[in-house]
Amino acid sequence: MTTINRQQLIDAAIDARTRAYAPYSHFLVGAAVLIRDGRVFGGCNIENAAYPSTNCAERVAMQSAWAVGARDIVAIAVVADTPGPVSPCGGCRQVMAELAPHAVVFLTNMHDNWVETSVAALLPGAFDPNDLPKK
């Protein structure tokens, strides 16, 4: 199993944040996911003039990994220029519960304030595949 290097993953998220497309909110978010085999995928928020069509950084990172078959996400880092560690939105928490339920999550800001948490702590009692009827 890959050793989780917190600072490397946060640095990847900070790098991804430089590519954020946020002309409406001007709120730049970066994320990075670490795959068990050591690969890292970055993501940034990508806004849209039709606001609900915006993609969050966390989802872009997780789904970029999954899109190339890299499914075993062991850690996620998220960064934004917030007073404290950035708080992922509810939709991203739900997608974490689906695509990276066991990931270690590092939330940080641009001033090196960070916390380590888990998907279960971010979304206790998540609706997940086990809630659907077995076919």
Ligand code: THU
């Ligand atoms: N945003 C993210 O990228 N991740 C979150 O968890 C919270 C919100 C983005 C979406 C939008 O582009 C901007 O931040 C303001 O909501």
